[in-house]
Amino acid sequence: MEEYELIVIGSGPAGRRAAVQAAKLGKSVLVVEGRRRVGGVSVHTGTIPSKTLRxxxxxxxxxxxxxxxxxxxxxxxxIGGDDLGVRLMKTLEHEINVLEHQFHRNKIRTVNGTARFTGPNEVAVRRADGSDLAVRGERILITVGTIPYRPDSVPFDGDHVVDSDAIVECPRVPRSLTVIGAGVIGIEYATIFSAMDVPVTLIEPRETFLDFIDREIIDTFTHELRDRGMVIRTGAEVRSIEKGADGWVTTTLADGRTVRTEMLLYAAGRTGATAPLDLDKCGLTVDHRGRITVDPKTFQTEVPHIYAAGDVIGFPSLASTSMEQGRIAACHAFGLPLPPAPQYFPYGIYAVPEISTVGMNEQEVRARGISYEVGIARFRETSRGHIMGLNSGMMKMLFSLKTRRLLGVHICGEGATELIHIGQAVLNLKGTLDYFIENTFNYPTLAEAYKIAALDAWNRMPAREG
Structure with a gap:
């Protein structure tokens, strides 16, 4: 039986960052990947493919x-499926090559196959040729990610009724599309296809969606989607989904309304890809969605030498946070002291338009009873916005009236996921409104929106004493 100081099950963002961190510490590392090539969900069906299609x-x-x-x-x-697929394949090939080189350079061994626990420290890997490789890990990190939730009542066929995996594995542009589930994945794909002038109906059983985002940003976002013709039906329970002889899909809602489209994307949730792992053999359990519970500071499970990170542990399920979780887990596993984690990290939703946010939203500020002021900037107010032809896009900033500190930044519009990092830096460094007032921003840029929004708030704030 081969022995390693760290076995990583899964080579997505959390797994690869943990593997490299451990290798930098001089540890022997094995990475087990269930797919034919490394990259995990992020590279093959998740983050990279969806952003490339966008x-x-x-x-x-x-x-x-x-x-x-x-x-x-x-x-x-x-625009056809071939147009989408060409760029997708080039991008994925590049990403995979970079990862394979990174593993090779750091002397990390990789094995392709399905992993399962045979004991607390023992893992068997079933390879494509049917053979088993038995390995033992002093420490083990589970980063298997998630898979789409596929209820039996939905007639998935990989063509007209698809999940988020199938929509990138064989991309095509339908004449019309129904998306069930207004989470991050559903919103992203609904708006991407809408941007290609595909008629889209978005169905969400809850009355609201993306509840962790500032409500004013969501109101702006929703208005823009409806303005370009997307149908959004919230509070709409799905009674049935049926595929006709012609392949078109009819979705019947609880209130009797029907939606008939050429394709349906079911994006109502994901489950941890933990079923094949035989976790009972190592003493671990999962929740009803297959997710593993960990210590949020160290990512240690209830079995001390086993860690878990990434989407398999649940919210926030971002590639960026997963990378940091993997690094922290590897550092803790081998006794490396950890600096305190930054209080705030950004969220990015790669819809059309983009949404990005960091810090507290207005609902949270109110709930905490903080006296605050708001500053708003419209991208059309910037010269760069005019140059780019932007008719929409906004930035919202929240400041404490007592300390003048920045409390949160919320952006909807072109380049939101890039712009947010200025706000992230100022927020984590406990900066105030005065930073944005007193400093110079490149002209013309969309980043000028920070100064415009700060001045908007400053105009309504009491003058500083002294």
């Missing part, structure tokens, strides 16, 4: 130029 759709549709040239402007008149 960029392809925006480029080929001419979306970013329509502010100048009108809604009829197109770079390519007819």
């Amino acid at each position: 960029e392809t759709a925006l480029n080929l549709s001419g979306w970013r130029e329509r502010g100048f040239y009108g809604h009829s402007y197109r770079v390519k008149q007819e």
